[in-house]
Amino acid sequence: METDSFLSMRGIGKTFGDVRALREVDFGLRRGEIHALLGVNGAGKSTLIKILSGVYSKDAGSIRIAGEEFALGTPRAAIDAGIAVVQQHPELVGDLSGAENIFLGQESERPGFLARVDHAEIRRKAQALLSRFPIEIDLGKPVGEMSAVDREIVAILHALRLENARILILDEPTSTLTEREKQSLFGMMETLKAQGLAIIYITHHLDEVFEIADRFTVFRGGRNVATHRVDEARGGAISIPNLMLDTVAGHVFPPHSDRTDGQVVFEARGLGRTDEFRGIDLTARKGEILGIFGLVGSGLDELSKTLFGVLQPDTGELRLHGQPVMFRSPAQALKAGVFLVPGDRRTEGLSMQEDVVFNTTVANLGRASAGGFLRFGRNRRDAMALAERVDLQPRKLNRPLRGFSGGNQQKVVVAKGLYRQSDVYIFVEPTVGVDIGARAKIYGLMRELSETAAVIVMSSDCDEVFGVADRCVALYKGAPMGSPSRDLTRDHLLHAGIMGDPAR
């Protein structure tokens, strides 16, 4: 690797139990560059970041900054080495102002609890820090009242509050930002770059890499598989998706269906919720998979919750088997035959301390019991049959869910849905944190389910929606870009979802 690196990591290794999260990773970062880190979940990029920020200590390898060797290992050591980290979901105190959040823990020269909070000095220092950037925000406002991008800027300023910061790590900062907000964040990054900071930028959005980064590194399976200049990839000479995925993406997806005559099961007519989404018309049929692509902030999450009765629509209606329905709660939606595989399985889908049988049967306790009493033997047999059908690995029904990998946890959520025997299945972000093998299985199960039920897949992963669904539509800032269609190209869907440009 090049010798002019400001930060140079060599032969970094990290093992958790019997999982090798990083093997022999080399990584170099120059001053005044924005370096994008790419890779699917579990590829090793977050482990690398945690080593740099001192959350984990490395098992092997060396880290040099400006030629000086650093062991890191504790957050304090990382801060002293000049490494500033902005987490994916920055922790801020809502009632405190922006300036107070920036200097939280540094209210005074003196450490400890009995130091005077010098409000004027904090405000002055915060303003001085802010004035380094061509950005105008009101740092006197409580953070709780700020927009997402202003909060992100406060978090970056908080990370840069120390004079010695030389390396800035940004972990998916744009995930909650709108397109315009993103531009002001990128402006700030350009300024920092011009001031000589070395920036590591983690993202899932390839378009952002081309927009802002100078170089990128792709991680796969705990290794650094490639580092290139962005210019080199621009002409399409290097396929980043192929670098990121082990197998060519096409093999993951089951064949598409040609059926268009399936029975209509679930419909939305003019569905809308104020400030979230509007004018949603959908028709989900048996025999095909309907796909909706939308980034975070597009209203996709709220739409999925409305279809499932967590939220109620302000306008429009839902129809099930042709009859208008109104779900006041998920319980009503489930009873009517709608099942949601939620986007965040840890908080919405599973009881992590409970075992497979418990989690499989919990959404259909009526079926799991007779006269109110659980049918233990039968539930176990049913759970085993479902575990086989979703190919749960390992097939240990007594093991608490936290003992399974992300992909297998997701399979249990699918098994829970299968146990419910619903007429409509809604999959939200079905493969976040799911390894490639489990992904193929889950897509296969969706196709299988579509034989007997209507299947809707909603995701911020364009390739996933395009690959698995038969008809797709993009949701952009709460509005559908056209109506679901079979004849969309992938690029068309991508542009509609990212730029809101259906015609092209």
Next chain:
Amino acid sequence: MTYMTQSSLDTRSGTPGRAVLPGRSLMRYGFFLLIAVVFVIFALLRPTFVAPGNIHGMLMSASIAALMFLGLTWLIAAGEIDVSFMSVAALANMTVAGLVSSGAGWPLATLGGLAIGAVFGGLNAGLVAWLRLPALVITIASGALAASIAAAIGLGTSISLSTTGFVGGFLDLRVGILPVLALAVAALYAGAWLAQERLTFGRYIYAMEQNRAAVEEAGVPVNRLLFVLFLLSGLMSSLSGVLLAANLSSGQPYLGTSYFLDGLTAVLLGGMALKFGKPNVLGTLAAVIFLTGLLNGAALLGWTDSQRQIVRGSLLLIGVGLVVFARARTRKRHPA
């Protein structure tokens, strides 16, 4: 763990409301208005309510209670809970009585009482702050331990004292109708208010309740702060227990029970004053004065124990309800 173990099922986000300025200052200062109104009503109905002797008595008991609830205020403000404070006070009280009646002098007995507070405060602090065990269950247990030892010291009954020593002498000092103790407590609370509003101490307490992770990530030793708060709660409780020994000229093993509800009520009701539902020391002080006056006035009006107990319970419920209501409104105004 916060003292609210609540599930957040409400995913519905409210429509952003608008803060009406008169409403805000009514919420901020309305409690003080209420105190004034209630006190005037009592004074009109029973003139003895404002007799010098009665005022002096109320100030004495309010001062002692205020000492006991100072640490508790900050613990609840930081999102923790301590239900052992009143038992620690009872144990300190019995320790002093036991030592004095067995011939030790008041200075030694006072030190013994305060040591009890340090030991129990340290026990709670160690288990909750360092080991991160659930505060409620730990303080239930340590409170029961303290109460049990308190009863054991007097073999189940109270100990009456013939002398009240220098502590009694201090309690008897007065400027006009104002006990010096009340002035000292007022000064202490003024200092506490400054620490809460001007120093990093108070800033971290409130920040910690909102987002503990943020404060930890900013490099603040949150565990140490919690440790200090539990220790402080134990020490302040034991100090009030020592004063009670002189004030009552006896050790009362079961005196804790009457302070339990009052302490939580004072902190939560007081949180409504000034800071929109966040417990704060001036609010606690105001609420202590309010409760003392209310219970005293109610006694003058001839209310039964039952009625007064019901008033206490209802006030606590109202306090809790108002806190939750106020927070829901502020959260709605700034959806995080």
Next chain:
Amino acid sequence: MTRSALLVRILAFVGVVCVIALLFWSQNPAFLSTGNIRALLRHMSVNGLAALGLTFVIVVRHYDLSFPGVASFGAMTMGWLIAVGQPLAVAIGGGLFVGLLFGLANGAMVARFKLPDIVTTIATGGLAIGFSYFYSNGTSISKNFFMSGLLDINDGRFLGMDRPFAILLGAALLGGLILHGSRFGRAFYATGENPVSAYYSGVPVRAMIAAAFAICGLCACLSIVLLVASSGAANVSAGTQLLMPAFAAVYLGSALFGRTSIPATLAGTMMMSLMLNGFTLLAIPYFYSDAIVSTVLILAIAGFDPRVSGAIRAALSRKETLA
């Protein structure tokens, strides 16, 4: 937990019980006499019932501090009904109704109005104590108790067992069936483990929380019926002695068996009653009992806490790597 690990814990529990029993027996052979064992089981019945109810609230990950006050109110209600000449069944029904009512009120406030459970239940408990003064302005009630047949609940026998113990066993069986054998039990646990996921699974989360509080209130009043039957008088502070043993039983049980459950609570109650009874037999005064129970509780919570044992293990392994 795997089955073998559970078996180890059960064996460990039985072993500890045997050791404690042997220790007391060696100090005073009367410990293992039939009379004492019956006294022990009767004592266990009162605390066990209150702990059973609390188990449900802890399973849904909430706290109830009102049940001691509610139990006092239940005791006074029952005592007053007997004193004014109502039949025993009506009196007991009245007492239990109080528990159910307060439990439902707690449940509604916590589940529906999202009030913080700890402070809210402290307040309702305080209210209940206030109400319990109504009947006699705080003096204890024992009029007509002997005639009413109330005392037979304590003295009578059922299937060779003392009646209080039979009632505890019956309640535990029913509670165990609900919590571990029925769909409702699944819903209770799902609510406690992850309320959001439970809600998404169609579990009526709020109803489960309210039901847990109602069961807790009901059980506390059932336990106070036994206590009043054994003491022969109802008084306004009858319930206060339930608080510590109930919390201790639930937490001790879940520390012993790794999770909160009906058998764990019963085991916790048994362990405590064993110790309390033993110390009483050794003529240790009553006011030490809370000290013993709370010390055991603190040690059990600290000793079985995964973080604590993890920290100890980490410290040990660090020492090894250093060496």
